[in-house]
Amino acid sequence: xxxxxxxxxxxxxxxxxxxxxxxxxxxxxxxxxxxxxxxxxxxxxxxxxxxxxxxxxxxxxxxxxxxxxxxxxxxxxxxxxxxxxxxxxxxxxxxxxxxxxxxxxxxxxxxxxxxxxxxxxxxxxxxxxxxxxxxxxxxxxxxxxxxxxxxxxxxxxxxxxxxxxxxxxxxxxxxxxxxxxxxxxxxxxxxxxxxxxxxxxxxxxxxxxxxxxxxxxxxxxxxxxxxxxxxxxxxxx
Amino acid sequence: xxxxxxxxxxxxxxxxxxxxxxxxxxxxxxxxxxxxxxxxxxxxxxxxxxxxxxxxxxxxxxxxxxxxxxxxxxxxxxxxxxxxxxxxxxxxxxxxxxxxxxxxxxxxxxxxxxxxxxxxxxxxxxxxxxxxxxxxxxxxxxxxxxxxxxxxxxxxxxxxxxxxxxxxxxxxxxxxxxxxxxxxxxxxxx
Numbered sequence: 001x002x003x004x005x006x007x008x009x010x011x012x013x014x015x016x017x018x019x020x021x022x023x024x025x026x027x028x029x030x031x032x033x034x035x036x037x038x039x040x041x042x043x044x045x046x047x048x049x050x051x052x053x054x055x056x057x058x059x060x061x062x063x064x065x066x067x068x069x070x071x072x073x074x075x076x077x078x079x080x081x082x083x084x085x086x087x088x089x090x091x092x093x094x095x096x097x098x099x100x101x102x103x104x105x106x107x108x109x110x111x112x113x114x115x116x117x118x119x120x121x122x123x124x125x126x127x128x129x130x131x132x133x134x135x136x137x138x139x140x141x142x143x144x145x146x147x148x149x150x151x152x153x154x155x156x157x158x159x160x161x162x163x164x165x166x167x168x169x170x171x172x173x174x175x176x177x178x179x180x181x182x183x184x185x186x187x188x189x190x191x192x193x194x195x196x197x198x199x200x201x202x203x204x205x206x207x208x209x210x211x212x213x214x215x216x217x218x219x220x221x222x223x224x225x226x227x228x229x230x231x232x233x234x235x236x237x
Numbered sequence: 238x239x240x241x242x243x244x245x246x247x248x249x250x251x252x253x254x255x256x257x258x259x260x261x262x263x264x265x266x267x268x269x270x271x272x273x274x275x276x277x278x279x280x281x282x283x284x285x286x287x288x289x290x291x292x293x294x295x296x297x298x299x300x301x302x303x304x305x306x307x308x309x310x311x312x313x314x315x316x317x318x319x320x321x322x323x324x325x326x327x328x329x330x331x332x333x334x335x336x337x338x339x340x341x342x343x344x345x346x347x348x349x350x351x352x353x354x355x356x357x358x359x360x361x362x363x364x365x366x367x368x369x370x371x372x373x374x375x376x377x378x379x380x381x382x383x384x385x386x387x388x389x390x391x392x393x394x395x396x397x398x399x400x401x402x403x404x405x406x407x408x409x410x411x412x413x414x415x416x417x418x419x420x421x422x423x424x425x426x427x
Contacts, residue, residue, distance in 0.1 A: 009427075027417060
């Protein structure tokens with residue numbers, strides 16, 4: 001059977017499994033060399049969620065806590081395009097996001113940060129990209145929060161994203177950051193990305209064309225997943 | 238040409254956005270195939286179970302066909318089965334899936350791959366998810382599987398074999414994922 005394989009993972013774009021500045025990576029990253037395998041039908045297929053039924057409010061985190069009330073904080077609109085390395089848009093792909101509230105607290109039992117929870121904010125959202133690969137969420141700008149990685153450690157404001165793309169190998173979980181945040185250069189998770197250009201690709205940009213007058217500021221964050229080799233290989237001999 | 242967006246950890250709070258009820262129940266009453274449970278723990282370099290790991294699996298249906306347009310085999314599709322599941326770790330640090338045993342799928346050069354599930358492992362502390370596979374201890378076809386055969390150290394192949402046990406007359410496969418250590422699970426670059 002002919003299969004069209006995907007480009008290899010670009011390891012220069014990704015953090016190493018273990019990064020000295022990020023304490024909990026040390027015991028949780030594989031130590032042995034990864035075993036290279038040829039992509040087969042198992043790798044070039046993957047979940048597409050074509051039957052998924054999303055509620056419209058899943059893209060509106062300011063009002064999706066099912067309380068009928070609006071979340072506290074600075075409203076923001078986040079838009080972007082999901083594409084592959086050849087800039088081909090990836091339509092109909094599921095994006096899941098999660099984040100802290102405006103005070104820097106997650107709606108999660110493990111988060112014991114002494115900052116207020118917002119009963120009107122769960123911090124979870126989902127959407128599917130449109131035919132042009134575009135997505136849009138309305139949410140609240142997350143707050144910074146402390147963590148125990150080192151003395152006086154604070155995570156910069158960020159939003160987590162999870163994407164699938166068209167195959168098992170295109171899977172990506174990432175997070176993006178907001179321009180001008182002074183905590184970013186101090187953040188070991190951000191700094192785990194080995195190149196400056198790679199770190200830059202985790203930054204959202206302010207988008208005045210997305211900003212809605214007297215309502216909410218706009219930010220743009222484009223996402224690039226692994227692309228597909230142009231030529232089909234006959235089982236890559 | 239654009240470069241990939243870098244990977245980042247799922248962090249400790251991924252359940253807010255990612256693990257929803259029922260995502261680890263992949264088979265319904267009417268799904269074709271042998272119903273099985275796959276369960277295990279994710280263990281760190283000290284052998285300690287990781288309480289905030291997440292496992293995703295992707296598998297063929299009982300006939301050996303993936304529910305995906307790039308699988309053009311003439312085997313039947315099973316409309317009740319997407320082949321995808323996701324499980325966080327519970328209070329005992331176990332992940333588990335209720336699914337069916339997949340069928341064999343084609344491999345490179347007209348070979349056949351033994352039944353397996355494709356696995357992605359995520360956790361707080363993992364900056365990049367890791368890919369591995371689950372094979373089944375009662376499958377003769379493992380001996381001829383091209384991916385298992387490509388692992389040069391034969392002892393390490395065993396890290397990909399889930400052990401079959403019976404529990405109340407049902408098959409339960411135990412598959413622990415060791416992120417580091419003597420029996421570190423084989424992870425793939427693919």
